[in-house]
Amino acid sequence: MKINTIRVPLVELDNISVVFGQKIALQNINLQIFPNTVITIVGPNGAGKSTLLKVLLKLLPPTTGTVKYNKNLRIGYVPQKIHLDHSLPITVRKFLSLKKNIRAADIQTALERLSISHLAQSAMQKLSGGEMQRVLLARAMLNKPNLLVLDEPTQGVDINGQAELYQLIHQTRETLNCAVLMVSHDLHIVMADTNEVVCINRHICCAGTPETVSNDPTFIQHFGDQFSQNVAFYTHRHNHRHNMHGDVCCLSNQPCTQHMTAKK
Numbered sequence: 001m002k003i004n005t006i007r008v009p010l011v012e013l014d015n016i017s018v019v020f021g022q023k024i025a026l027q028n029i030n031l032q033i034f035p036n037t038v039i040t041i042v043g044p045n046g047a048g049k050s051t052l053l054k055v056l057l058k059l060l061p062p063t064t065g066t067v068k069y070n071k072n073l074r075i076g077y078v079p080q081k082i083h084l085d086h087s088l089p090i091t092v093r094k095f096l097s098l099k100k101n102i103r104a105a106d107i108q109t110a111l112e113r114l115s116i117s118h119l120a121q122s123a124m125q126k127l128s129g130g131e132m133q134r135v136l137l138a139r140a141m142l143n144k145p146n147l148l149v150l151d152e153p154t155q156g157v158d159i160n161g162q163a164e165l166y167q168l169i170h171q172t173r174e175t176l177n178c179a180v181l182m183v184s185h186d187l188h189i190v191m192a193d194t195n196e197v198v199c200i201n202r203h204i205c206c207a208g209t210p211e212t213v214s215n216d217p218t219f220i221q222h223f224g225d226q227f228s229q230n231v232a233f234y235t236h237r238h239n240h241r242h243n244m245h246g247d248v249c250c251l252s253n254q255p256c257t258q259h260m261t262a263k264k
Protein backbone atom coordinates (compact mmCIF):
# COMPACT_ATOMS: atom_id res chain seq x y z
CA MET A 1 0.00 0.00 0.00
CA LYS A 2 1.38 3.38 -0.94
CA ILE A 3 1.24 5.93 1.84
CA ASN A 4 1.22 9.58 0.84
CA THR A 5 3.02 11.69 3.40
CA ILE A 6 1.85 15.28 3.52
CA ARG A 7 4.59 17.67 4.48
CA VAL A 8 3.25 20.23 6.88
CA PRO A 9 5.54 23.19 7.58
CA LEU A 10 6.31 24.19 11.16
CA VAL A 11 6.29 27.82 10.06
CA GLU A 12 5.27 29.46 6.81
CA LEU A 13 6.16 33.05 6.00
CA ASP A 14 3.90 34.39 3.31
CA ASN A 15 4.88 37.53 1.43
CA ILE A 16 6.48 39.23 4.43
CA SER A 17 7.59 42.85 4.13
CA VAL A 18 8.93 45.07 6.90
CA VAL A 19 9.33 48.82 6.52
CA PHE A 20 10.98 51.07 9.14
CA GLY A 21 9.96 54.64 8.28
CA GLN A 22 11.25 55.13 4.73
CA LYS A 23 13.49 52.07 4.92
CA ILE A 24 12.48 48.72 3.46
CA ALA A 25 14.12 46.04 5.62
CA LEU A 26 12.36 43.04 4.07
CA GLN A 27 10.41 42.68 0.87
CA ASN A 28 8.10 39.84 -0.18
CA ILE A 29 9.79 37.06 1.79
CA ASN A 30 8.27 33.60 1.32
CA LEU A 31 9.74 30.78 3.35
CA GLN A 32 8.59 27.43 4.65
CA ILE A 33 10.36 25.59 7.45
CA PHE A 34 9.71 21.85 7.55
CA PRO A 35 10.39 19.48 10.46
CA ASN A 36 13.94 18.15 10.82
CA THR A 37 15.46 20.45 8.22
CA VAL A 38 18.33 22.86 8.60
CA ILE A 39 18.03 26.24 6.90
CA THR A 40 20.92 28.68 7.02
CA ILE A 41 20.23 32.32 6.26
CA VAL A 42 23.10 34.33 4.84
CA GLY A 43 23.29 37.89 3.56
CA PRO A 44 25.36 41.05 3.84
CA ASN A 45 25.22 43.36 6.88
CA GLY A 46 21.89 45.13 7.09
CA ALA A 47 20.25 42.59 4.74
CA GLY A 48 17.35 42.01 7.14
CA LYS A 49 18.41 38.65 8.61
CA SER A 50 17.72 39.56 12.26
CA THR A 51 14.53 41.35 11.23
CA LEU A 52 13.35 38.15 9.58
CA LEU A 53 13.98 36.17 12.77
CA LYS A 54 12.18 38.81 14.85
CA VAL A 55 9.10 38.51 12.64
CA LEU A 56 9.17 34.72 12.94
CA LEU A 57 9.59 34.96 16.73
CA LYS A 58 6.63 37.38 16.97
CA LEU A 59 8.96 40.07 18.35
CA LEU A 60 8.11 42.35 15.44
CA PRO A 61 4.87 42.51 13.47
CA PRO A 62 5.40 42.52 9.69
CA THR A 63 4.24 45.59 7.79
CA THR A 64 2.49 43.28 5.32
CA GLY A 65 2.23 39.53 4.93
CA THR A 66 1.39 36.71 7.31
CA VAL A 67 3.16 34.05 9.33
CA LYS A 68 1.41 30.73 9.85
CA TYR A 69 2.49 28.56 12.77
CA ASN A 70 1.94 24.84 13.14
CA LYS A 71 -0.13 24.23 16.29
CA ASN A 72 2.54 21.83 17.58
CA LEU A 73 5.36 24.33 17.15
CA ARG A 74 7.77 24.77 20.06
CA ILE A 75 10.57 27.25 19.39
CA GLY A 76 13.93 27.36 21.16
CA TYR A 77 15.75 30.63 20.50
CA VAL A 78 19.44 31.45 20.83
CA PRO A 79 19.87 35.23 20.46
CA GLN A 80 23.07 36.90 19.25
CA LYS A 81 23.62 38.18 22.77
CA ILE A 82 21.66 39.05 25.89
CA HIS A 83 21.83 42.15 28.01
CA LEU A 84 22.66 41.40 31.62
CA ASP A 85 22.40 43.84 34.51
CA HIS A 86 25.87 43.82 36.03
CA SER A 87 24.55 45.10 39.34
CA LEU A 88 22.36 41.98 39.74
CA PRO A 89 24.62 38.90 39.66
CA ILE A 90 22.82 35.73 38.65
CA THR A 91 24.18 32.18 38.45
CA VAL A 92 23.84 30.00 35.38
CA ARG A 93 21.48 27.58 37.18
CA LYS A 94 19.27 30.43 38.39
CA PHE A 95 19.23 31.94 34.90
CA LEU A 96 18.08 28.63 33.40
CA SER A 97 15.42 28.22 36.09
CA LEU A 98 13.81 31.56 35.09
CA LYS A 99 12.17 29.76 32.18
CA LYS A 100 8.59 28.78 33.05
CA ASN A 101 7.54 25.23 33.93
CA ILE A 102 11.05 23.79 33.80
CA ARG A 103 12.06 20.98 36.17
CA ALA A 104 15.44 20.99 37.95
CA ALA A 105 16.20 17.61 36.31
CA ASP A 106 15.76 19.14 32.84
CA ILE A 107 18.19 21.92 33.72
CA GLN A 108 20.72 19.36 34.91
CA THR A 109 20.32 17.34 31.69
CA ALA A 110 20.80 20.45 29.54
CA LEU A 111 23.92 21.43 31.53
CA GLU A 112 25.36 17.94 31.07
CA ARG A 113 24.51 17.72 27.36
CA LEU A 114 26.37 20.97 26.73
CA SER A 115 29.26 20.05 29.05
CA ILE A 116 28.73 23.07 31.30
CA SER A 117 27.73 21.40 34.59
CA HIS A 118 30.86 22.94 36.13
CA LEU A 119 29.47 26.41 35.36
CA ALA A 120 26.16 25.90 37.19
CA GLN A 121 27.13 28.16 40.09
CA SER A 122 29.14 30.65 38.00
CA ALA A 123 27.91 34.19 37.54
CA MET A 124 26.42 34.78 34.09
CA GLN A 125 28.22 38.13 33.96
CA LYS A 126 31.62 36.40 34.17
CA LEU A 127 31.19 33.85 31.38
CA SER A 128 33.37 33.88 28.27
CA GLY A 129 31.71 34.32 24.85
CA GLY A 130 31.77 30.57 24.16
CA GLU A 131 30.46 29.66 27.63
CA MET A 132 27.64 32.18 27.27
CA GLN A 133 26.56 30.70 23.94
CA ARG A 134 26.49 27.22 25.48
CA VAL A 135 24.28 28.50 28.31
CA LEU A 136 21.95 30.15 25.79
CA LEU A 137 21.83 26.90 23.82
CA ALA A 138 21.06 25.00 27.04
CA ARG A 139 18.22 27.43 27.77
CA ALA A 140 16.88 27.04 24.22
CA MET A 141 16.68 23.25 24.54
CA LEU A 142 14.81 23.27 27.88
CA ASN A 143 11.33 23.22 26.38
CA LYS A 144 12.29 20.46 23.92
CA PRO A 145 11.76 22.61 20.83
CA ASN A 146 10.98 21.22 17.41
CA LEU A 147 12.45 24.37 15.87
CA LEU A 148 15.72 25.84 17.06
CA VAL A 149 16.31 29.43 15.93
CA LEU A 150 19.86 30.78 16.19
CA ASP A 151 21.02 34.29 15.33
CA GLU A 152 24.73 34.23 14.53
CA PRO A 153 25.51 31.79 17.35
CA THR A 154 29.30 32.21 17.15
CA GLN A 155 29.34 35.98 17.69
CA GLY A 156 31.96 36.72 20.34
CA VAL A 157 33.34 33.17 20.24
CA ASP A 158 37.03 32.67 19.37
CA ILE A 159 37.97 30.74 16.25
CA ASN A 160 38.67 27.46 18.10
CA GLY A 161 35.38 27.68 19.97
CA GLN A 162 33.36 28.22 16.79
CA ALA A 163 33.72 24.72 15.31
CA GLU A 164 33.10 23.26 18.79
CA LEU A 165 29.92 25.30 19.17
CA TYR A 166 28.63 24.21 15.76
CA GLN A 167 29.37 20.62 16.77
CA LEU A 168 27.25 21.14 19.89
CA ILE A 169 24.44 22.64 17.81
CA HIS A 170 24.65 19.58 15.56
CA GLN A 171 24.43 17.25 18.58
CA THR A 172 21.56 19.26 20.07
CA ARG A 173 19.65 18.99 16.81
CA GLU A 174 20.19 15.24 16.73
CA THR A 175 19.12 14.88 20.37
CA LEU A 176 15.98 16.95 19.91
CA ASN A 177 15.31 15.78 16.36
CA CYS A 178 14.34 19.35 15.56
CA ALA A 179 14.51 21.74 12.63
CA VAL A 180 17.06 24.54 12.70
CA LEU A 181 16.81 28.05 11.31
CA MET A 182 20.13 29.78 11.69
CA VAL A 183 21.66 33.07 10.64
CA SER A 184 25.35 32.42 10.06
CA HIS A 185 28.31 33.94 8.32
CA ASP A 186 30.25 30.72 8.83
CA LEU A 187 28.76 28.89 5.89
CA HIS A 188 32.01 27.02 5.23
CA ILE A 189 31.51 25.28 8.62
CA VAL A 190 27.74 24.83 8.68
CA MET A 191 27.11 23.87 5.06
CA ALA A 192 27.76 20.17 5.55
CA ASP A 193 24.75 20.09 7.89
CA THR A 194 22.58 22.52 5.95
CA ASN A 195 19.70 21.33 3.77
CA GLU A 196 18.97 24.76 2.39
CA VAL A 197 20.76 28.08 2.20
CA VAL A 198 18.64 31.21 1.85
CA CYS A 199 20.60 34.25 0.72
CA ILE A 200 18.75 37.47 1.50
CA ASN A 201 19.37 41.11 0.78
CA ARG A 202 15.96 42.53 1.77
CA HIS A 203 14.39 40.06 -0.69
CA ILE A 204 15.43 36.44 -1.26
CA CYS A 205 18.28 36.65 -3.75
CA CYS A 206 18.71 32.92 -4.13
CA ALA A 207 17.87 29.77 -2.23
CA GLY A 208 18.57 26.08 -2.45
CA THR A 209 21.08 23.47 -1.44
CA PRO A 210 24.57 24.75 -0.57
CA GLU A 211 25.87 23.54 -3.94
CA THR A 212 23.08 25.29 -5.88
CA VAL A 213 23.50 28.54 -4.00
CA SER A 214 27.30 28.52 -4.20
CA ASN A 215 27.01 28.57 -7.99
CA ASP A 216 24.41 31.35 -8.07
CA PRO A 217 25.80 34.63 -9.48
CA THR A 218 23.98 36.65 -6.77
CA PHE A 219 25.62 34.61 -4.02
CA ILE A 220 29.04 34.94 -5.65
CA GLN A 221 28.47 38.69 -5.94
CA HIS A 222 27.79 38.97 -2.18
CA PHE A 223 30.25 36.45 -0.84
CA GLY A 224 32.99 36.22 -3.43
CA ASP A 225 34.12 33.51 -5.73
CA GLN A 226 36.69 32.13 -3.29
CA PHE A 227 34.04 31.51 -0.66
CA SER A 228 31.76 29.87 -3.21
CA GLN A 229 34.59 27.53 -4.16
CA ASN A 230 35.00 26.57 -0.50
CA VAL A 231 31.31 25.78 -0.27
CA ALA A 232 31.47 23.84 -3.52
CA PHE A 233 34.53 21.92 -2.33
CA TYR A 234 32.79 20.64 0.77
CA THR A 235 29.35 20.06 -0.63
CA HIS A 236 30.55 18.22 -3.72
CA ARG A 237 31.90 15.50 -1.47
CA HIS A 238 28.31 14.33 -1.21
CA ASN A 239 27.10 12.03 -3.96
CA HIS A 240 23.45 12.43 -3.00
CA ARG A 241 20.88 14.90 -1.74
CA HIS A 242 18.43 14.71 1.12
CA ASN A 243 14.80 15.71 1.03
CA MET A 244 13.09 17.64 3.80
CA HIS A 245 12.72 14.50 5.91
CA GLY A 246 16.43 13.79 5.71
CA ASP A 247 15.91 10.86 3.30
CA VAL A 248 18.14 10.47 0.27
CA CYS A 249 16.01 11.61 -2.64
CA CYS A 250 18.36 11.73 -5.63
CA LEU A 251 21.96 11.71 -6.78
CA SER A 252 23.61 15.11 -6.71
CA ASN A 253 24.28 15.04 -10.47
CA GLN A 254 20.57 14.72 -11.20
CA PRO A 255 17.98 17.51 -11.17
CA CYS A 256 15.74 17.42 -8.11
CA THR A 257 13.17 19.77 -6.65
CA GLN A 258 12.16 17.77 -3.56
CA HIS A 259 14.71 19.41 -1.27
CA MET A 260 13.69 23.00 -2.02
CA THR A 261 11.60 24.86 0.52
CA ALA A 262 12.00 28.59 -0.11
CA LYS A 263 9.43 29.94 -2.53
CA LYS A 264 10.93 32.77 -4.51
Ligand SMILES: Nc1ncnc2c1ncn2[C@@H]1O[C@H](COP(=O)(O)OP(=O)(O)OP(=O)(O)O)[C@@H](O)[C@H]1O
Nearest residue numbers: 020023024025043044045046047048049050051052
Ligand atom coordinates in the same frame (compact mmCIF):
# COMPACT_ATOMS: atom_id res chain seq x y z
N1 LIG B 1 13.95 48.96 14.88
C1 LIG B 1 14.49 49.43 13.77
N2 LIG B 1 14.23 50.69 13.37
C2 LIG B 1 14.76 51.19 12.22
N3 LIG B 1 15.56 50.49 11.41
C3 LIG B 1 15.86 49.25 11.75
C4 LIG B 1 15.34 48.65 12.95
N4 LIG B 1 15.81 47.37 13.02
C5 LIG B 1 16.57 47.18 11.93
N5 LIG B 1 16.61 48.30 11.17
C6 LIG B 1 17.31 48.46 9.89
O1 LIG B 1 16.84 47.44 9.03
C7 LIG B 1 17.92 46.91 8.26
C8 LIG B 1 18.03 45.41 8.49
O2 LIG B 1 18.55 45.21 9.81
P1 LIG B 1 18.88 43.76 10.37
O3 LIG B 1 19.40 43.93 11.76
O4 LIG B 1 17.72 42.88 10.18
O5 LIG B 1 20.06 43.30 9.39
P2 LIG B 1 21.03 42.04 9.48
O6 LIG B 1 21.02 41.39 8.14
O7 LIG B 1 20.67 41.20 10.64
O8 LIG B 1 22.42 42.77 9.71
P3 LIG B 1 23.77 42.27 10.44
O9 LIG B 1 24.36 41.17 9.60
O10 LIG B 1 24.64 43.50 10.38
O11 LIG B 1 23.43 41.85 11.84
C9 LIG B 1 19.16 47.69 8.67
O12 LIG B 1 19.38 48.72 7.74
C10 LIG B 1 18.80 48.26 10.02
O13 LIG B 1 19.47 49.47 10.26
